[in-house]
Amino acid sequence: MALAPTFIAAVAALPEDWSTLSVDLRIGDERRYVESCLLLTTVNAHPYSKHDWHWNIAIARSFGHAAAVDAVIGAFQMLDDSAIEGEFVIREMRTGRAPVAAGWGRPESVRREFQRLHHQ
Numbered sequence: 117m118a119l120a121p122t123f124i125a126a127v128a129a130l131p132e133d134w135s136t137l138s139v140d141l142r143i144g145d146e147r148r149y150v151e152s153c154l155l156l157t158t159v160n161a162h163p164y165s166k167h168d169w170h171w172n173i174a175i176a177r178s179f180g181h182a183a184a185v186d187a188v189i190g191a192f193q194m195l196d197d198s199a200i201e202g203e204f205v206i207r208e209m210r211t212g213r214a215p216v217a218a219g220w221g222r223p224e225s226v227r228r229e230f231q232r233l234h235h236q
Contacts, residue, residue: 119192119202127185131211135177138208139188140169144201152202155194159183172207178234 119141130137141161143152149170153163160183161171176182183191195202219227 117203118196119204120189120196123189123192123204126206130209133211134209135212136180136182136208136210137175137206139173139175139204140164140207141171141173141204142169142202143195144203146170148198148200151198152195152200155198155200156191159187159191161191169205 141156143149152170153161156171156173159173159175161173163171173188174182175185175188177185192204219230
């Protein structure tokens with residue numbers, strides 16, 4: 117099964133307030149491991165050593181130190197376009213998190229815009 121469309125469907129099924137994901141990825145043909153590594157550099161995939169899965173990918177919905185959803189879709193699409201089959205599993209999902217920013221000294225319009233963006 118193609119990775120990109122499957123990932124898009126999986127993200128669409130997540131709750132509205134998800135903030136971060138941890139996804140494990142495994143490819144079917146380990147002879148294509150190095151080629152896959154090159155395609156996954158855009159999402160900073162962390163390789164496992166001596167593990168059943170090949171990589172872990174941290175994904176952020178709108179902010180944070182992780183790959184963007186669109187970047188993961190693009191990387192998975194590159195794997196699909198290269199006929200590299202694989203599978204993924206969502207290992208962890210966090211919900212309800214928002215960035216913390218000091219509102220002191222900021223105009224009311226900035227505080228309201230921050231609230232609108234991060235507390236919907």
